[in-house]
Amino acid sequence: MNNTRKNAELSSQMDSLIEKVLSGDANICEVSLVEEWMGADDANRRFFEQKRAIHEVIDPPFDAADVDTERALRHVHWKMKLRNIRRMSLAKVAVLVLPLCVAAVWAVVAGTDTASEHMICLTTPYGAKIESQLPDGSRVWLNSNSRLEYPAVFDDDKRHVTLVGEGYFEVHADKEHPFIVTVGETDVHATGTAFNINAYTNDSVNVMLISGHVDVMTGGEDRVTLLPNDNLCINSSGISITHHADIEKCCDWKDGRILFDNDNLSTVLARLSQIYPVDFVIADSTLFNTRYHATFTSEGLYDILHLLEIAIPMRCVRRQGIDSSSRTVIDVYSAHK
Structure with missing residues (x-):
């Protein structure tokens, strides 16, 4: 019992020391103690790295708005088109690491002749968000802890993307090529419109329509048409719609x-x-x-x-x-x- 109590006290003291080091408030002696503790065991070092990752998300040492993710994504799109022209046969993975991991953009090149099978994935870590342009000119804002996947070139008959997390979309008008966002077992169909989707888990999906109209297809093939200011909620209790919902409250995250x-x-x-x-x-x-x-x-x-x-x-x-x-x-x- 005494050993357990001593270990708990030691863990608490080390946790406090790590916080002081990460906050820049530790003195030389305290920094040395933490360094010695990290060097004594790989598990200690992994614990410290986890704490530092969380600290940098909660209190980042930079402004995420200063990172030019748009320029980075244009470079990835260009590389995808270049690979398609060269018809490279070997499967490759191109990874673009943005400064301080504010956002990650990567492209998976499947060894095929069609650019539509070259997939691009945008991800945002906790505490960050990005704005980007899709191949058809549509724009998307991704909130914290989100992922969007889409082909470098959309198919001839549709524009299909897959979302996990939260995204705000301004869809380029094109009735001949519907824009489809898949979140779990739910598909949101649009042509030219603006809407927000919150879907951090498959069992809870919220779709807020700002302008135009969208059709929402659930896993049971139910189709629901939304009009501006409608907010659709899909969860374990079923499907519900709130009319005249608060757009500002739902979408202000994209403006910080x-x-x-x-x-x-x-x-x-x-x-x-x-x-x-x-x-x-x-x-x-x-x-x-x-x-x-x-x-x-x-x-x-x-x-x-x-x-x-x-x-x-x-x-x-x-x-x-x-x-x-x-x-x-x-x-x-x-x-x-």
Whole structure:
């Protein structure tokens, strides 16, 4: 029992030292202690690297808006067309690493003669977003922790992309070649329109239509047509549509804002979990229905949680260590207990 208690105390002390090192507040002696601890065991070094990755997402040392992802993607598109002209027969993978991993763009070249089978994948890590142009001129914004896959050249009869996470689309008008976004077992069909899709998990899909109209096909072959300001929600309870939904609240993320308007705490924390590598456990049931109003722009996760603690009020207690998925777990308590 004493050894277990000592190990727990040592782990807590090292966790605090690592935080000081990552924040730049550690002195020379503390830095040396952490370096010695890392060198003693590969597991310690892996733990430190996980902590550093999460720290850089929550408090990045750069402005993601300064990275020219559009230029990088144009280069990938050009390379795909060049490979198609040369008709390269060997399967290759071209990887483009952007500065500080703000966003990743890669192309998988399948050894075929058709450019439509050359796939491009855009990914965004936690805490970042990108804006890009697709081969047909349509534009897409990808939110944090999202992935979009599409061919370097669209097919003759349709324009098909696959999304995991959240994306805002402004589709180039072309009725002869429908634009299809697949999210799990759901397909969103459009021709020329603007809409937002939130689909971080296959069992929860939200489609918000800004302009034009879209048809949403579910796995059961049900077809639902949306009109502007309609928000479609597909989850385990079925399909529901909210008319005259709040477009600003749904889509402000693409302009760098996180908007909450009379949302309960569960909804607020669930949204933060999509954007940051953090899972929340509300330990006090009295907090579930607490309502919150706020707009965040440049604030990081720690600043947001601090403001939540002041407004609700509540206490956020981070659990020691990191789970196997490299996500931090935070327990949320009432400040009055």
